Amino acid sequence: MYTEHQKEDMDKLQGKAGIGRPNRHEYCLCPQAIEISRPSVTVEKWSDWRWQFSNRIKDIDALSGLLQLTSSEAGLYKDLIEKYRYAITPYYLSLIDWSDPDDPIRKQCIPDLREIKFLLPGSEDDPLAERAHMPVPGMIHRYPDRVLAMVTGTCAVYCRHCNRKRTWKRPEASSTRQSLLRMVDYVAGSRRVREVIVSGGDPLTMNPNLLNEFLGALREIPHVEVLRIGTRIPVVLPMRITGELCRMLARHRPLWINTHFNHPREITPEATTACERLLKVGIPLSNQTVLLKGVNDSLDVIRDLCHGLQRIMVRPYYLFHCDSVRGTDHFRTDIGKGMEIIQGLWGRTGGLCMPNFVVDLPGGGGKAMMMPSYLIEMGKDEAIFRTHEGKIVRYPCPQGADGPNP
Structure with a gap:
């Protein structure tokens, strides 16, 4: 997907940001993400929350660069973000695996045209009546x-x-x-x-x-x-x-x-x-x-x-x-x-x-x-349960158990 030179640049930037450590996902950053989120950033800046917040990715030009949009696609996405804004910290953007179009981090933060095109019956702006x-x-x-x-x-x-x-x-x-x-x-x-x-x-x-x-x-x-x-x-x-x-x-x-x-x-x-x-x-x-x-x-x-x-x-x-x-x-x-x-x-x-x-x-x-019920039947003398393994267990409920102690 990328040239060797681009891959070397990515590896260097991942190292600067602390990405790719042991026991951590190995990310494949696209060149556009690197250019937009961390142009020549130092470790000190990257670790500063103020820099992260003020350098959030949040306009149509940045989104077009990330998604490589055509001019017509950019028009649709512009309509989308005018209705539902977006902003992404460089840190959170760096967690995306850009080699995977179904990356779970990407889905949570990158605008999707289905937000304005896909509507199920019963959907509302305020369904919980807040x-x-x-x-x-x-x-x-x-x-x-x-x-x-x-x-x-x-x-x-x-x-x-x-x-x-x-x-x-x-x-x-x-x-x-x-x-x-x-x-x-x-x-x-x-x-x-x-x-x-x-x-x-x-x-x-x-x-x-x-x-x-x-x-x-x-x-x-x-x-x-x-x-x-x-x-x-x-x-x-x-x-x-x-x-x-x-x-x-x-x-x-x-x-x-x-x-x-x-x-x-x-x-x-x-x-x-x-x-x-x-x-x-x-x-x-x-x-x-x-x-x-x-x-x-x-x-x-x-x-x-x-x-x-x-x-x-x-x-x-x-x-x-x-x-x-x-x-x-x-x-x-x-x-x-x-x-x-x-x-x-x-x-x-x-x-x-x-x-x-x-x-x-x-x-x-x-x-x-919403909890799964393991009680199958409540009888006079016993309760019948199904365990998480699917086994049936009978639990005795002797008469007088709920009465006063002698």
Whole structure:
């Protein structure tokens, strides 16, 4: 595919970026990706999150260079990114294997014309009715004991499967001090709320001083017991997880962070270091994965992902069925695929590696937990089960077991 000279250049650049280390995927970067993402970049710059963020790939010219588009194709992609923006950090772009058109990293970040051309029945911009559950702008109150605060509309990388794609062009969140204080006031007046989930966008892209102020104000509310942050930064911009940021976040414990790894190839040395820094300051990590067709919709991939996460002390938490969001239909599987994967994991991997498979119900119905049932029959004297190996086991239920002790 490439000349020997190009291959030598790629090898040198991969070495500079820390790519191709032992136990890591060997990437085949295309010359266009090299030119766009890392023209003569030093290791110091590459490791600087500010350089990564300010040098994100996000315009039609860069996309045309990456995909080698014709002028007519470029016109179609221009329409696409005007509706659904894109931005990719050089780091995350460097994880793509350009020799594989079905590369799972590529599918998650490179715009795809199916986003505007492929639509399944029932798809909506806001299928979970988040806007209908916003008592104040940016705050979603769907469950009695917790709220979700969308504190920014900015992400380091705009995932093509995002369930809030509607907000990319028409933001519903604001990072102004005034808007954040409105959310704080609402939580202070809602005494049943014990947990605040800070989301976006990605909260770790916002001004750290403002985020610190917001978390501190929430922590002062007596009935708020737990804070949780949802972020993809450890995956797409791991160098942002600095010691300074970790120390700031640790001041607001008990604080949990939910990461968003979707594929084992995302568990790189850089991502591992980011997670270790958070863990060292006492911030527990869980992971939310979305089941995506062509990315991770197989037992082997999900098992490898969950095992890899456990190795770096990130607990698999949720495996989400892909929501019926307009612009993401090409990623959707049927619900049976997720059940098949969970069934395959059960009994073959430890409980700490088992994510909860959930379907977020339309109209704000909330999460429905989907678990395989091993109970075949519940009788008067016994229960009949089928094990993960398919064996039938009878469990005695003696009369009086539920009565008072003698």
